[in-house]
Amino acid sequence: MKNVLFMAIILVFQIGFCQAEKQELNTKNISDFVVAKKKATTETLALFYNLKKLSQTAFAIGQQNAFNSFFYNIKGKSDVKKTTGYDPAIIGLDFSDITDDKNTEKADNWYFQQEQKIISDAKKAYDQGMIVTFSWHFRDPYKGGDFYTDKLADKEKNRVKSILAAGENHEYYKRKLDRIAEVAKKMKGSDGKLIPIIFRPFHEFDGNWFWWGANYCSAEEYKELYTFTVDYLRDTKEITNFLYAFSPDNQFNTEAEYLQRYPGDSHVDILGMDNYGDFDNKGEEGSKTANSKLKILSDLAKERNKIAAMTETGYQITFTKNPIEGFFSKHIYNALTTNDVSISYVMFWENNEEAYFIPQPNMPDTADFIEFTKKQKSALLYSLPKIYQLPKE
Template sequence: MKKIIVFSLAIALAIFTNSCSSGGNSPEPTPTPEKATVTINPTKDKALEPGVNGEFTITLSKAISTATTVYYKVEGTATNGVDYQEIETNISVPAKSTSVKIPVVVIDDEETEGTETVIITLSDTDNGNVTISTLNKAIVSIEEEEETVPYVPSIEPGATRSYMVNSNATDETVALFYNLKILSETNNVIIGQQDAFNAFYNDNTGDSDIKKTTGSDPGLLGSDFMFITDDNNDGTSSNWFYQQEEIITGDAIEAYDKGMVNTFCWHFREPYSGDEFYASNINSDDLNKAFQSILPGGENHEYYKQKLQKIAEVTKGMVGSDGKQVPIVFRPFHEFDGSWFWWGANYCTPSEYIELWQFTVEYLRDDLQVDNMLFAFSPDNNFTTASQYLERYPGDEYVDILGMDNYGDFANQGQSGANTANSKLQVLTNLAKEKVKIAALTETGYRVDSNHSPISNLYSTYFYSALTNNNVEVAFMMFWNNNSDGYYTPVPGESDANDFVSFYNKEETLFQNNLPDLYTLPN
């Protein structure tokens, strides 16, 4: 019985094994063809002559079991085999690989050629299952490394006085001139504001509005001799105008002690009534003779000299905690190319303006011996050329700072207005280089109030680009003052405050907390 069982089991296993291994007579399935597309990309799209190579990468959409040759054209303004090591017009992608690199090895030919291009355009493959993608063209640029030219200051510290209006200026005033000039040449701009220590948006007293927003005071404080020289200032402690004099001079001393720059304008009241500086508020008889009356020989010339004496007294009397006179930038008769002030273009000739400016400088410097003052010439923005700017220029020996007041180009004019302002600052930059003077945006801003909404990117884009594009060299710029119902610089909570903080964080903008020492002359 046992033998019969074993035999039967063997037969059954043999039959089962034969049945499973034969698989019947059905044919083998046909394999799916390997299809792919090929693309090219510039994985290093910028090369630099010498030393930095570029690179293209050819990529298959999937790996193929056999090698695939890709054909292409090599074109561009750079010459194959001359500007870079020769690139063949085909390359093989290895089997079971998805990419291959084509290096652009730059050849230093020691010629100045500007930026050149290498362009590769895929054309075909040797594999019918690999087709060219629409991403069949790529470009690598070859740029020339700019030679680093060491910075050479336009003036030596010891020669500074020879370029200044007052060669007998105090050491601190000389240092201020030198350091402002060097700052401008190194693309730094000091940012300031008029009346920053005593004029606030919404009358929110305390820190300057700029400090409320950024954590730092401005780098420059603007002040005005207007109340100081007012006819009603009698010098007594109970007198409102004298109280303003004390506040203004105290602020200037504080700014100096903080290392800031001080600049003074002068909204000088016309000499007949002593009440107004805007031409529209002055009767026509007085308006048409006011300027001429303060010229040498004019009926109000002695009156004018008394006002200059007051300015001299106050300027010389401002002494910092170091015991030194506070240097100031004096900016008289500003915006003279307009006619909104009684000293404007409609009310005096260029020669009359020049005569008064020269007298003013000589009287303050030579007769009254004011040695802590730099002189800033500042028309409004009504010029596009150097010759227009210089129409009323009194001469290099009478000017330290070439300024410009400019509100119009930032009055919601967008990037176009900023570009226009920048082109005018280029005029100032070129003149300052030629004359070894200091260029500055002496007054500017855009006022936000109930009738004027904030402008997006005004500070970080428009003001910033105007001050820095096209190698402009501006030592400082000053926003006009905030007051109870409007502002030129935003405070926390306003929609443009973050934009101003971005402006503050720019590398080139200098505020009080990152000013260098402006009042020491390097050895």
């Protein structure tokens, strides 16, 4: 009995000690929580801090390729601004064309021209006070072909293993990271400062449509890849303006499933989720399912001093596919806000000439999207705080 009582006292002491040791984020200790640590630029630390604080009261609304991809190919303002009068709070970009084997870095090369456009968009977004995120649809490391497995003749090949330290494509992979680092160091705003970037490598890894998907590498191989990528960029290339996002698709229902391929807190700043499936004509039930998964992210982020985000979502409307009633103002909004969920941002995928994820004016769901952006917890650019400045405490 004495032993049981003694152990109980020790357990209570240990719990109390752990709670006392847990730090709360403030403007003085941010570098303790970000992957880049004390190497991170002031603006990158401010982005982390402000996103974390924003998630307590609102979420930022973003769109992939907002400045260069439009429904009906109507150029000019972003489609978000055409509809609401304001730009999105976040722009999504991609390193794919920048690292493509066919990018010669010559002025007459199409891929290099895309690279210049991407850099220009990042600068424009930063100068306006928008958040900048980059995904990476990394092409086949063997032949530089596609990133989708259904377009690869030998899709069962373990390409992830080939780019790890002992793999035949490891040096090739490092050269691609060198290009990312080179471009990242060129991305400076009109103030001359490095643009903070949320980098989201090897996303949707729990699906099987990308060559880094769950069927094509083990959990340990995936974690090794993610860890090496961060270490190489942060330590070898000395990238100081990145926050790193971990972003599975929606193929999980428990915390354990979400963390199955998680590389660890020391290598992740943002706990993300891409989710199209739960919103694909599944109504309120789908919204509740998505919310339960976002709850997992949100609780983990609170526990570990991370940021939670819906890193991709949407429902694509085409000339033959009609909008879902209340998609934005009910299904998406409720998924992001109910059940004590704290999400920092939501990213809708890009529009194109023949389809859209965010409507232009006079579409059947335009009013629904406008209502969504005017809700209490929604934030477009005009209501975003000065995201790259730390508040004075």
